Amino acid sequence: MRLAALPAVVGHSITPVAAAVVDRELGQPWGFRVTGWAVAALLAMALPGNVGAAEVPPAEKELTPASVGQLRLAFTFRTHHPGPATQAPLADGKTLFLLTPFPHTLYALDLATPDATVRWRYTPEADGTARGRSCCGEGQGGMSLEGGRLYVNTLDGRTLALDAANGAPAWEVRTADPSSGESLASAPLPAGGKLLLGNAGDRFGVRGWIAALDAGTGRRLWRLHSTGEDAEVGIGAGFRPLYPGDDRADRGVASWPPSAWQQGGGGVSGPILWDAGSGLVFHGTGHPAPLVPDQRQGDNRWTSGLFARELETGRARWFDPLNSHDLYGLGATASSLLLDRDWRGAPRRLLVHPDANGHVYVLDRGTGEILSAEPFVPVNATAGVDLATGALRRDESKAVRRGRMTRDICPASPGAVTGASAFLPETGLLYIPSRRLCMDMEARNANYIRGTGFTGANLRLRPADGEGQGALVGWDLEAGRPAWTVPERFPLSGGVLATGGLVVYGTLDGVLKALDARSGAVLWQFQAASGILSRPVAFRGPDGHAQLAVLAGSGDGPEAEIDRRDASAEDGMGNVLRDLPRSPDPGVTLYMFRLP
Amino acid sequence: MRVIPAALLLPLILAGCKREARETRLDPPVAEALGGVRVMANGISGQPPMVNAAQGEPYRNNAYQLAQGKRLYEWFNCQGCHADGGGASGPALMNGWWRYGPDAVSIFVTLRDGRPNGMPSFRDRLTTEQMWQLTGYLQNLGATVAATAAPSRNDAMQTRPAENRAPAMGALPVSPDR
Numbered sequence: 001m002r003l004a005a006l007p008a009v010v011g012h013s014i015t016p017v018a019a020a021v022v023d024r025e026l027g028q029p030w031g032f033r034v035t036g037w038a039v040a041a042l043l044a045m046a047l048p049g050n051v052g053a054a055e056v057p058p059a060e061k062e063l064t065p066a067s068v069g070q071l072r073l074a075f076t077f078r079t080h081h082p083g084p085a086t087q088a089p090l091a092d093g094k095t096l097f098l099l100t101p102f103p104h105t106l107y108a109l110d111l112a113t114p115d116a117t118v119r120w121r122y123t124p125e126a127d128g129t130a131r132g133r134s135c136c137g138e139g140q141g142g143m144s145l146e147g148g149r150l151y152v153n154t155l156d157g158r159t160l161a162l163d164a165a166n167g168a169p170a171w172e173v174r175t176a177d178p179s180s181g182e183s184l185a186s187a188p189l190p191a192g193g194k195l196l197l198g199n200a201g202d203r204f205g206v207r208g209w210i211a212a213l214d215a216g217t218g219r220r221l222w223r224l225h226s227t228g229e230d231a232e233v234g235i236g237a238g239f240r241p242l243y244p245g246d247d248r249a250d251r252g253v254a255s256w257p258p259s260a261w262q263q264g265g266g267g268v269s270g271p272i273l274w275d276a277g278s279g280l281v282f283h284g285t286g287h288p289a290p291l292v293p294d295q296r297q298g299d300n301r302w303t304s305g306l307f308a309r310e311l312e313t314g315r316a317r318w319f320d321p322l323n324s325h326d327l328y329g330l331g332a333t334a335s336s337l338l339l340d341r342d343w344r345g346a347p348r349r350l351l352v353h354p355d356a357n358g359h360v361y362v363l364d365r366g367t368g369e370i371l372s373a374e375p376f377v378p379v380n381a382t383a384g385v386d387l388a389t390g391a392l393r394r395d396e397s398k399a400v401r402r403g404r405m406t407r408d409i410c411p412a413s414p415g416a417v418t419g420a421s422a423f424l425p426e427t428g429l430l431y432i433p434s435r436r437l438c439m440d441m442e443a444r445n446a447n448y449i450r451g452t453g454f455t456g457a458n459l460r461l462r463p464a465d466g467e468g469q470g471a472l473v474g475w476d477l478e479a480g481r482p483a484w485t486v487p488e489r490f491p492l493s494g495g496v497l498a499t500g501g502l503v504v505y506g507t508l509d510g511v512l513k514a515l516d517a518r519s520g521a522v523l524w525q526f527q528a529a530s531g532i533l534s535r536p537v538a539f540r541g542p543d544g545h546a547q548l549a550v551l552a553g554s555g556d557g558p559e560a561e562i563d564r565r566d567a568s569a570e571d572g573m574g575n576v577l578r579d580l581p582r583s584p585d586p587g588v589t590l591y592m593f594r595l596p
Numbered sequence: 597m598r599v600i601p602a603a604l605l606l607p608l609i610l611a612g613c614k615r616e617a618r619e620t621r622l623d624p625p626v627a628e629a630l631g632g633v634r635v636m637a638n639g640i641s642g643q644p645p646m647v648n649a650a651q652g653e654p655y656r657n658n659a660y661q662l663a664q665g666k667r668l669y670e671w672f673n674c675q676g677c678h679a680d681g682g683g684a685s686g687p688a689l690m691n692g693w694w695r696y697g698p699d700a701v702s703i704f705v706t707l708r709d710g711r712p713n714g715m716p717s718f719r720d721r722l723t724t725e726q727m728w729q730l731t732g733y734l735q736n737l738g739a740t741v742a743a744t745a746a747p748s749r750n751d752a753m754q755t756r757p758a759e760n761r762a763p764a765m766g767a768l769p770v771s772p773d774r
Contacts, residue, residue, distance in 0.1 A: 132677065132714020135685045178714075203676070203685075405752050442753040444670065451716045453676015453685065458753045563691040566682020566756040574682050 062546035064500045068514045068524045077590040084555030085588040086139040088535040094542050101140045102155035112542045120167035130156035130178035135203040138269050142187025153184035171218040182206045191274040198268020202286040205454030208266035222314040226266030226285040226302050228252045234316045243321050255299040263448050265289030266303030270333030281309045284332035290446035291329045292456030294402040299324050304332050318368030320390050327400050329413035330356035335420035354432045356415020374480040376473050377416040377434050378464040381409050405442040412439035412461045420495030427517050430475040431503045433492035436464040459572030484520040495535030506532025528552040529585035548593040557586025618660035631724045633701050642701040655732030659745040665733025666747050680755040681737050690737050703731045
């Protein structure tokens, strides 16, 4: 199959198989006709979410800065489910798949009918415990599509496979235990017959892991942790230590106080990336638990850093400790991108990672070597990154001590970026949905009680100096500085879609915006009835027209039971979201736009 | 002579020294009786132990008991899910809305047995007396009348209106007995 020869890089659930499906439906090798495979692959890499690589080039032909002004609302689909809708819809040409927040319902909408009738729906069994034991700012499970199968992670720790045509379940396994505060925050990644997934639950003292399941049966092939002995982390012969001291044995135990690694956090709650060419898998690990640093003195390996692992066995190849002994509960699970392009004159295979600590890291993904790390938001807790070791130059006045309050730490937990960034090769810009927030942090003693928040910190967030609590940063990758920024009133939480010279994203106050990818000028916007936390998707519908879909639902309706007079509510977000208007419609709603 | 006014003032000064009685160690029969809640079949509301009323509702009105509740709130990770009452992964406790009922028995049973949406049971971690201290503190946190006995500040970060300012409803008149 010619499509299987797609160049090496395959991002988050973008697969040759999915490409083949769409190609058959359109009946033409559009990929070559538009830009050639190399550019198609680069576009694919620029979309770390769940849009198939095949969907972008056709939409690009029609959805452009010139045509975006004509976008019209085609229909809406109300699900009546309240809650934060973090998972972007998935489209495969004729069907649009929709996963509502926990307790989940999965809808398959028929795009061939004018009002998108529901082809099938599926409601997995739900364990209500997960509702109160999953935390703030993280996702609510997710789904991915490959080979006619839909793979779903539910918030309450189930992984299931369904027939995408009719919703018939193929298998279901329990992969995480919600009673301990463990949940599944992101979508599983189909990769070479395997299904990769990781757990979330750093705020509950859950020990992080990444696992590979057999995509055909759901049987577990391997599972490796973010803390503990080398054998349980997957560190052995092929591991190349980058940080001084990481060549010693059992760092996942020795860099912690006795037994603290057992509740050490480091969950793999963000997206996982697969590079089919090198057979490597890349993922970040979450922040160490508890938040109070005095209770976990040491480097806290292997939390809050980036891992490269072999897909077949899970064995670690390298590890970059981005936030060694993470003081501020940041973690390194923000979405990365795999790019093959020239870097300072030579072609390189890069991994670009905008991190919660406010720096854009550019790495060589074969070796883990850090090529560049520059700040994209106001940062005062650190004064740059030592590129040789990856160590942050910390500001001692921003140290966190038990029983004391440290004021004005920038950026604030859970980090300067939480949603997925996007890249366009034609502009050379990385589009980062950033959060311009600082925090006051009070550290206190934390006791581990299974299934309760193991934080030991009170957080109170406030906006950073300058305009807006958020900003869309158009980041010049080569120069390592912003080309432009678009200030936003509220912190950006969802991901960014970059397609055909456009950058599309949603905001907490429910505005869907399309910017010119070169200048950052706002070309089109739409006010939804609820905040948008998920990434918009663009694809070509069955009628051949470009379509844009977004799932709105911020989960801040009365069912959230949040009182923002408490500045520390929602991990300190209560303090900055006091002015956020209540959504007129807290239910999760799909908005579908078409070009006339 | 100035001796006479001073002698008259002395009883007044001594009367001012009368402190609120604090019971640091419970009588064993009282401790046992405190567990005697009779709950409705749905786990919401019911009859509180008689001994509570007989002792003058110490867990609602006594500054020492309320302060103990505030310490337990922090020590037992209530803050980890409910923040300082504003809520995070768990619901807000200071907004005056109680998912499982606002009365003392409902809150006590929530602490003792847990609830289905993720609230764990603290039966094996807290004594009955500690659960009542925490119950009283939580009732004040979500109360609609201000309570002068309630704590007035946090130790470090001030995150919300103090408990004794009746945060659930904002400015309301102070009732004379609280």
